[in-house]
Amino acid sequence: MTSTPVRAHEFDSRDPAAIHGFLSATYDPKLRIHSRKGYRLTHQRVDAGPFAIATTRQTGHLGIGANMLAGLVIARSRTARVDRACAGSADRLGPGEVFLVTRPGEPSSLRWYPGTVELCVLDLSVLAQVAVTAPARRPGSIRFTGLRPATTALARQWRDTVTFVNDVVLNSPAAGAQPLVIGNAARMLAAAALTVFPSTAFTEPTPADRRDATAVTLRRAITFLEDHADRDISAVDIAGAAGVSLRSVQLAFRRHLGTTPMAYLRRLRLVRAHHDLVRADPQRETVSAIASRWGFASHSRFTAWYHASYGVPPRETLHT
Template sequence: MDSLKFDSDDLGVTEDFLSRAYARMSISSSTPGSGRARIRRDAVPAVSVDELDLDFDMSYAVTPLGRICLCVVHEGTIQDHAFHGVRDDFGPGDVVLFAPHDLPYAGRICSARYNITMLDPGLLEQVAAGEGPSREPVRLTGHRPHSPSAARHLTQTIVHLRDHVLADPAVAQEPLIASTGSQLLAASVLAAFPNTARTEPTAQDRGDAHSATLRRAVAHIDDHAAEPLTVADIAAAAHVTVRALQYAFRRHLDTTPLAHLRRARLAHAHHELRAAQPGDTTVGRVAARWGFAHPGRFAALYRAAYGRHPSDTLRD
């Protein structure tokens, strides 16, 4: 996991840092004597979550980041934000897409405290299917969530990722947690913003969603549960599209591929707890190793599946 902290009241130093941390940019301040910039970043390879606190007004112009860049405003305002014919202002509580990953943007930050979450655009391909036979990459087609509830859910996902995955380096370094957290963020982004992903299965997808497809997918999940897996990986192993895979699980098991993967990992955690000696490991370590970042959530899932607390299984 990568982390960094920055604290400076020198505008030139701040501009240099922001250019290195994000993309080449030019900033200017109309606040007399400038002010202080405080930034903290926690990251895994495909995702970074930054908290920024700028107590001055700053104009910015940014070259394309190459990454999907989300912004959640805590305090202050972001004004005259513009990209590709879009112009908007953001205030406290707003969660927005700053710009598509391949477009520049510009605007003005007015004494704001805000969150910047960036993710690799390829993550969208791992949890969704492109539109049409050419399988074009999935793109976000709007910069604001389609509903207040979608915005709230995305904000909650970012907070969960920040506080329960990235906040603890030992947890964030677990490959399954990093993979699961990144996919959760990508799925939440697709659920929040208008996009080109096609969710309904085609006639071919429906034809491919037979029991043999399900058997191949389940076997792949069982054989590779200890590895970072995406929906796209499972679909490729089953020789079908992501949509066909999702439809097969819905039709035959009334669940999703990722939910089945989570149950498989829970079963592995259960077997590990049964086989371990209490002094050799902890419930938290076992949970993290199998992709469960939040101990309380793991305990609730475990109790629902096995009727007892995981610590009881380890102790016995």
């Protein structure tokens, strides 16, 4: 397993040309901005590869025209008011609100008033890892049918997910350096986005999906998981290895084992982490490092799962 670089960037300027160049390079090469005199932009961003989280503050009135944003951009206004026009509709968004800046591939325009906005940028390929069927079955792109969360509870779920990723993954050097942790965090954000915002991502299993959810499919999937547990793999990768759709492999695990492919993978990685704890030198290894190596970003969650499975906390296994 190789380390995934997590990079932090900071930008602070009052120069309109520098601000335009920075925002264009970061979000959209054809971005258009209009600002008044005395404008200042402060931008702090942590880039983890498949996703990035940024906090950006500005002191003036900024007009933005976007043609093709890089990825899916989900915003949460902390203190600013934002007017957004996209796909023939116009919305006024206030502090605390969560929203899509635009649908992927569609232009939008924003008027951003003084204040702070939090941004999460997701690579579109990550959405496919948690939502679509295998390439051989029903190919197609995900389409968002709404730009706001379906409910206020779902908006709160998005805020909680971003806070968790920020606190547990991006602010933890040991966890943030592990590819399994970054991959899991990216898919967590993608799954949250597809749950929070109305979309065409989730469909019911077809008759073909149910027909393919066999014990043979399950054995193929489990063999793949056992051989690749140390890799950053998604449910779509598992389905592809089994030669069926994502719905089929999910149904196979539920039908025969009463679980999901990713929950089975988590259990398998817990076993591998246990083996590492048993063999590790406590003078050179830590529980957190071993947990992160196997994709467990939260030390407390790992400890709870480990204790439930082995009857002792992982620290006790390491020091025995």
